[in-house]
Amino acid sequence: MNSTNGSSGNKPRISFHEFYDDDFTPREHYRPLWDHIRATGQNSLEVKAHESQLALQTEGVTFTVYGESDEGIERIWPFDLIPRIITAAEWVKIESGLKQRVRALNLFLNDLYTDQKIIKDGVIPPELIYQGKDFRREIMGITPPQGIYTHISGIDLIRAEDGEYLILEDNLRTPSGVSYMIENRVIERRIMPEFFDKYRVRRVDHYPALLLDALRALSPRGKDNAEVVVLTPGVYNSAYFEHTFLAKEMGVELAEGRDLVVINDIVYLKTTTGLQRVDVIYRRIDDDFLDPLIFRSDSTLGIAGVINAWRAGNVALVNAPGSGIADDKAVYPYVPDIIRYYLGQQPILKNVPTFQMTNQKDREYVFDNMERMVIKAVSESGGYGMLMGPSSTPQLRREFVDKVLENPRNYIAQPVVYLSRHICYMDGELEARHLDLRPFVIYGEDIQVVPGGLTRVALRKGSLVVNSSQGGGSKDTWVLSE
């Protein structure tokens, strides 16, 4: 194991309750909210729940789920009325921990694609990088502006049984969910304006402005002369709602690969009035599909020649190609070492303890304790390619043993962490459900963490899986000012 456990060993494994303390009384920062709910009664909640559903429907806040069939199903974004509240003191730690982590991960990426000092110094084993699917040799030696790779990061946090915030995973490629963070706030404000009376909640709706500012700052022709586009794979992508949302909020074009063309290392948007030069591409397409000339030649989603335009310094790609190696789940156990190596600091936020399947001892331990483990494929996300030990069948466990043995580099395992719980309004009752938190970090001229994030809720009782693709819901997330 490469990291230390955040929770002490002998405590009973009862998940942390965000809302109630150990005596089952609401925690102090939840009391005004609780008093209000009690005063107005549950009937009022029922009406509000209905109103919020209608509002989401009218606004067209949706996401797409892909199941057995290839055709996605568009669903209304599931939203729970009761906000999650994070105190100012808690946020100070989260914010500084995330800034530290994102700073270190960007130094790591810059090093990997240039001198590789961290490998030469023996901190990171070379196999980890050279056998990683997302290490992009094609961009070796190219340094993006200011050496920043991940302008937008979504870092998933959970709370351990003792309430300590832990990092569950880093999302550094095309993290999604920020539009739902904003929409949740819009709905909450509209439906429950009285909730806000007793609290000083920090705003999150300026995210598109922060993002646009960071994107414009990357323009090779200067900030005041920056043509920005959002590049989407198209309507069939599960996050298409978000792509249109961000383009609209920032007031920039939403483009697909076929709308753009590279001519002699300059990217242009095809418009009805002719070609228009593009300076910054906020791409929501994976590296594999970004440029058929360089990466997958069968990709019809990307822009041929865009990597050469990027190398020539004529366009900014956000996030930079190659960022995925830093959120590879097999690299994750090394992030605490990465922070120490580049910053000379102890990590402010800890990792979840992680077993590496390439290590025989770790592997055997995991196989002996599979019912208590989560096994994850290193380059999958969204809850796919994962074994949840407690709810798994013996057959599924056997299948995972075979998969791990076939390609140990491709898997990691973590002891199941019983995610913290929060009350949710479910079909007329207030019930506890597990949740996590994805704050968003923008790395522009400096690093900013938007005070809030996307709180994802496992809607099924007892479930620990919060991914919206796997039946998760969400809550508005309040960070209180001092």
Place this chain on the structure above:
Amino acid sequence: MRYHIEHETILEFVHPVREHHTELRLTPREDLNQKLHSSIIETDPPGKLGHYLDYYGNRVDYFCVIQPHSRLVTRLIADVEPLRANPFDFTPVPPSEQKEWYRKQLKEEPSLNDYHLHRSSVVPPILKLTAEIHRALPRHTPESPVMSTLLALMEWIPTVLEYRPGATEVHADLLEAVRKGGGVCQDFANLFISVVRSWGIPARYVMGYQAPELAATTGTSQVATHAWAEVLVPGGGWIGFDATHNLLANDRYIPVAVGRDSYDAAPQRGSFKGDDPGNQPVVNISIGCQ
């Protein structure tokens, strides 16, 4: 010996294509073992050429043709001089120090790890092949000099593969050639590389030319590109092994591009818009002496 090389590729389309981007890895490598006296690339339709050195040290020339076209011609004209007359001409590291030599090289240059870790369908792990290879694999022990093991391996390859022109396509799975018991130069190189990598020794794929036997010193010959392997040899650096001909690469070999496998070192890569998948490219290569 200096060689004059012309390498022309003609792509033809029944229906015109557009927004056609091309990358060429045609400019011969330039290093201590090869001097590039001159090199030029011409295209028709004409395009503005850009270039860069890729991760493997290959020079990449690229250009685009935006307007509809039904024919694309690229041509390299180069004057090149391979210098390594005798590939054995180096001081080998004593066998007892070989292991340490590799360790040091890999530590100082981590990217070398690619050349022993990389696996793909064209260079699969040797374990995937052993079921189809009905003879004992050559072995390498730390005590034996790397050079002699590699020479023994080169002798072994023809016992598994027979040279059969047209037996496999470019980028074919090595397993296919091993099953058939026959292949072309790429398969010979890939099998060689696959075995060397199973020993943890860095080996890479080379695309280039083998100078033909020339009738006269001023003669010119029609040839094709050739493929062989290079292995990092203690004391000698990258040494070329042509398993197809059971020869070490000397100054009659002209390396153009290297990589982990044939994909990395492909001479031409393109992407265009249009409904026409294109015909098989016509490639004309001539090599003459100067």
